[in-house]
Amino acid sequence: MSILELVDSARKINDNKIEEFSNIKNKKKVGILGGTFDPIHYAHLATAEFIKDKYNLDWMFFIPTGNPPHKLGIKTDKYDRYNMVLLATETNSKFIALDLEIERKERTYTVDTLKDLKNKYPEAEFYFITGADAICEVESWKGMKKNFEMATFIAATRPGISLLKAQEKIEQLEKKYNTSIISVYVPSLDISSTYIREQIEDGKTVRYLIPESVEKYLETKNLYKK
């Protein structure tokens, strides 16, 4: 199968998962992992799976950002980033890729995404996952008070980010916003998209760091090459 056929097939499978999800009308716990996913890698997938299991979440949404205010230098086409998420999540029946942010014309903010999801799926209880790096920056996000009302935040450890520093920040946020934030140790995988991009740019291997289908996609599309 060509890579475009593989993406098409992953899209159909994803559509079926969304339909199945939408048809469940009783309460369900849903984790959300947002990111640029430029590209998606095994640390994203392993973190999502670990947290889903640990907190008995029923589903996990992967939401690639469209035009985030804090990352203006994304060179990769948003549809390529989304297609790679489709491919990477295909084999997990509870992992769903959502394109609501990449389809938004304006700047994308988490608060708007959460509002959309709450309206669309009133029976869902949302858990928003951020890496320990991101939790330290949430105060610069728009509508943070509202975000904490709409979802329970889970801060996941990430290699290279001092947990002590994150913990201090988390306690400050809890006080200021009168909320509870879950912090969780995730078995570390020291992988980042930046590292993947650099490896590819240097003509080095990324095998076993990203799913094979994603590797095939970025090779075919010539992504991240010099």
Ligand code: ATP
């Ligand atoms: P980049 O290097 O381009 O910033 P990234 O690897 O940080 O990419 P993002 O798309 O920025 O990936 O991250 C999406 C989410 O996944 C963020 O909440 C981030 O903290 C988390 N995340 C990314 N890599 C890891 C990792 N190795 N361990 C735990 N969490 C991670």
Ligand code: MG
């Ligand atoms: Mg990052």
